[in-house]
Amino acid sequence: MAARPKITVVGAGNVGASVAQYVVEKELGDVVLVDVVEGLPHGKALDLAQAGPVHGYDSRLVGSNGYEETADSDIIVITAGLARKPGMTRDDLLFKNAEIVGNVVDQVTSRSKSAILILVTNPLDAMVQLAWKKSGFSAERVIGMAGVLDSARFRTFIAQELNVSVENVTAFVLGGHGDTMVPLPRYSTVAGIPITDLLAADRIQALVTRTANGGAEIVGLLKSGSAYYAPAASTVEMVEAILKDKHKILPCAAYLDGQYGVKGLYVGVPVKLGRKGVEQIIEIKLTSEEQAAFQKSAGAVRELVEKLKL
């Protein structure tokens, strides 16, 4: 029988540990958890392994401060990085995390040449572009997680507003991960009915604004640290779609080569995910207003990427 898929998670902090937890709870494969902090990945891996008998999973978990154990991974999720500290500019964070993610990519890709990389570290769109460049992998195998999270936030707010099951709500959010993201109410539905038929324009705008500020709202409440349950769940939805070859359409940061009028840049768009990674970029019709908002968002991503001089 074939061995279980191997999923490496680099960065055993809040998001990374929760990714490991959801992966084993769904028994998607075995997990290698890597972090620079001594003992942290080992401790979390052991703790999660000991939840196995209770939850009923047999996935194996290994913690490490090195990369030997990551060899021949099927999927590598990169959450390693720093959060912005007082006195640090966004650019400081960009360069620091670029250094961390660049090193991680070198370490993992030299040992797992056919893996699919899922980037989570912020600033997301720039980090996925960097990982693609550094890895030398084809663009289908390097993907960024942001759109699933942003649309999950939008779906949550829509479901609460209309008092319906979250399962009835689909939503699409395009563009870069950040203030310029582009939620698309016309393509957001409740049991197939566009929300533009169900909610007044000002209510939709309020939900859109709350979605765009979704990360900041949680940082404001937590005071230290940022969101991790929903980010981890969103990442694991992508892991599952790939490992189970579901051909599932999800919004992800993907490499655009002319689609949506953008060339040579990673930006959030709907893609079809399967065992090969990004199988197709889905181009949906945008109004001129939506297209303008998308271009603005892509422009903000390009500005960041240019600073990295890749």
Ligand code: TXD
């Ligand atoms: O939508 C999205 N893409 C995001 C992005 C949603 C949520 C969080 N997002 C970003 O993910 C966030 O802004 C951070 O850049 C990452 C990770 O967030 P998390 O909340 O998990 O941060 P933590 O708890 O600080 O964990 C980061 C871990 C920590 O344990 C460090 O020791 C480790 O990364 N780290 C490293 N591991 C391996 N190798 C190196 N070099 C390294 N440097 C730090």
